[in-house]
Amino acid sequence: MRPRATIADVAAAAGVSLSTASVALNGRPGVSEATRERIRQVARDLEYSPSLRARSLVTKRAYSIGFVVQSPATVMSADPFFGSFIAGIQVAISAAGYVMVLLVSPSLSQTEDLYRELAQSRRVDGVLIDQLRVNDRRLELVRELGLPAVAIAPSSVTLPLPMAHQSAGGAIVRLVRRLLHLGHRDIAHVAGPPDYVHSIERRDAWESTLRQAGLTPGPLIQGGFTMSAGQLAAEELLALQHLPTAVVCANDLAAIGLIAGLQAAGIDVPGRVSVTGFDGIELGAYTTPKLTTVQATPDQVGRIAASMLLELIDQPDRQPWAVEVPLGPMIPGASVAPPGNGSDL
Amino acid sequence: MRPRATIADVAAAAGVSLSTASVALNGRPGVSEATRERIRQVARDLEYSPSLRARSLVTKRAYSIGFVVQSPATVMSADPFFGSFIAGIQVAISAAGYVMVLLVSPSLSQTEDLYRELAQSRRVDGVLIDQLRVNDRRLELVRELGLPAVAIAPSSVTLPLPMAHQSAGGAIVRLVRRLLHLGHRDIAHVAGPPDYVHSIERRDAWESTLRQAGLTPGPLIQGGFTMSAGQLAAEELLALQHLPTAVVCANDLAAIGLIAGLQAAGIDVPGRVSVTGFDGIELGAYTTPKLTTVQATPDQVGRIAASMLLELIDQPDRQPWAVEVPLGPMIPGASVAPPGNGSDL
DNA sequence: CGTAGTTACCGAAACGCTTCGGTACGGAGA
DNA sequence: TCTCCGTACCGAAGCGTTTCGGTAACTACG
Secondary structure, three states: OOOOOOHHHHHHHHOOOHHHHHHHHOOOOOOOHHHHHHHHHHHHHOOOOOOHHHHHHHHOOOOEEEEEEEOHHHHHHHOOHHHHHHHHHHHHHHOOOOEEEEEEEOOHHHHHHHHHHHHHOOOOOEEEEOOOEOOOHHHHHHHHHOOOEEEEEOOOOOOOOOEEEEOHHHHHHHHHHHHHHHOOOOEEEEEOOOOEHHHHHHHHHHHHHHHHOOOOOOOEEEOOOOHHHHHHHHHHHHOOOOOOOEEEEOOHHHHHHHHHHHHHOOOOOOOOOEEEOOEOOHHHHHOOOOOEEEEOOHHHHHHHHHHHHHHHHHOOOOOOOEEEEOOOOEEOOOOOOOOOOOOOO | OOOOOOHHHHHHHHOOOHHHHHHHHOOOOOOOHHHHHHHHHHHHHOOOOOOHHHHHHHHOOOOEEEEEEEOHHHHHHHOOHHHHHHHHHHHHHHOOOOEEEEEEEOOHHHHHHHHHHHHHOOOOOEEEEOOOEOOOHHHHHHHHHOOOEEEEEOOOOOOOOOEEEEOHHHHHHHHHHHHHHHOOOOEEEEEOOOOEHHHHHHHHHHHHHHHHOOOOOOOEEEOOOOHHHHHHHHHHHHOOOOOOOEEEEOOHHHHHHHHHHHHHOOOOOOOOOEEEOOEOOHHHHHOOOOOEEEEOOHHHHHHHHHHHHHHHHHOOOOOOOEEEEOOOOEEOOOOOOOOOOOOOO
């Protein structure tokens, strides 16, 4: 196995200087078409492929972006958002020769260190920030580190960096309206963890939609984005004097957990309580009853956020901008029904 | 924001040559302790952090490993294996200053190209090979590319490269024995996709355990590792003349889908049919009835496979070796019961 | 025919590190 | 006192690119 060809080999074989070979192979002006083609041919013959390392050194680019995910158990294991999101990222960056470095952080404090290392070692040219918290310290951190970053954030927040929006709030509005249309007037909400901006967005959407309809927002349960959180929410709900006729959950997993919890207590869904989710995960189609939800488009979010990041890397001083990623359709399921036609069996 | 310090700055500030600074900071002999400490102090003062790029160029190392996952929808979205596995990898490699590059491949043919690119651009020093197929072309590919690789594979197969084993087959044996102990004699198997070596390992374990018990292996359903595959398997099972009294599924997701399918058809689980899974995913605890399964330890698998890969990168000519990663405990659930005491309601 | 402008190419420096051969200096041994 | 060797350090080369200033040759124009 002979050592791989360098650009010097190509230049020598083509009878040109090293710099000419570089210019020719990178497709920039200053070389005659004939020479360029000859050099290209030689490169192909020698199976030349440029050394990313050497190029990195001189262009000061890592040709990779970073993505730090916190709490792998919750986010990756359960949240199907993740897979499609990653796939979307890759679609966006691979054409540019970029690659994604994935880090998992066991805790919030270690997350900061990971970003620091990523920045100091210059391993990545930029990062994607997801799972945004209230007063998320990462925002200041990336600024301080001079690390280009794009955030995935609700449309409602405004940050000092480029954002890819997916309006989960808009989805909740649609779901609440659907329930209102069916006749529900007592609509509870199982919220996500209170320190996530995504939770707040969804809660606000639920609340304001009900207020707009002239209703007082029903019980609000602090839940979470996991199945177990949904199940716990069921218990809390059952401890109330009045069981609402419908529950809008922050996401599908919580909704599935909630349904399981309600059913375990003998509550009929949707007969006694209607339940909605958000995300459109595959699992929702396998529950009984099938979950009514709105399809999120994590692949699109990933694709758009990543391509925004590439733009930002090219123009670091660009003013922050935002892109709205469209939601998917509502997915109707048997988990909702008009209120009051079910027994309490 | 002034440019970051280079090793030349450190050397100058410490009044030594560049090479001495390098030697001192890398902790190798040839420098007096006093000088070494002085250089270290200067480095700290200047907030020097070595350029990975420059180092990469000269040491010919990328300081990163690659992991290509195929079919993100199936593997990442649904399979909770993934999150823990990744986390385990990171634990193993981060101490060595390594990082993981994650690629997703939409199709098998593109997977090969991804490995090729990874190798040609020398972006990674080695790769982890998971989700092994029968006659997997990646094995020859990495050899051809000279890319160090460690495979995650069943104990039963022998490959020409280092392997991290997790004996899913052993888990299946335990589950089948448990069912036998409960009195079951008619035990079916919902297998995974036939081209995965993991499927074959599990099927073989089911089959041989039954034969050892003097039984003829019951119906074998070609299923899959997903919930929908499990649900389809339920239909196939229901079309048989005799419904087995127990079904051993290739993994938890299939088991959950199977249970859902059986229940939808009015079959009581475990009254009429007992069901077991394998993986120990969180979801299994939220199904009704709770799933009996064996806990896999994907984080350990990831950790061990990754550290094996680092060893291999250090000693590329080392003979292939194998490490067995212990399984977790059996998790009992209400999805199994003695046969024949349930109604067909 | 002389000169300015363009085109096509070359040479060398630079990116920031590691590594290896070499040198000065001190002490040990004869 | 001379030689030898180990220690502590230095200088320079090299990793494989990109980039920039420079130089021939060629065209166009008066």
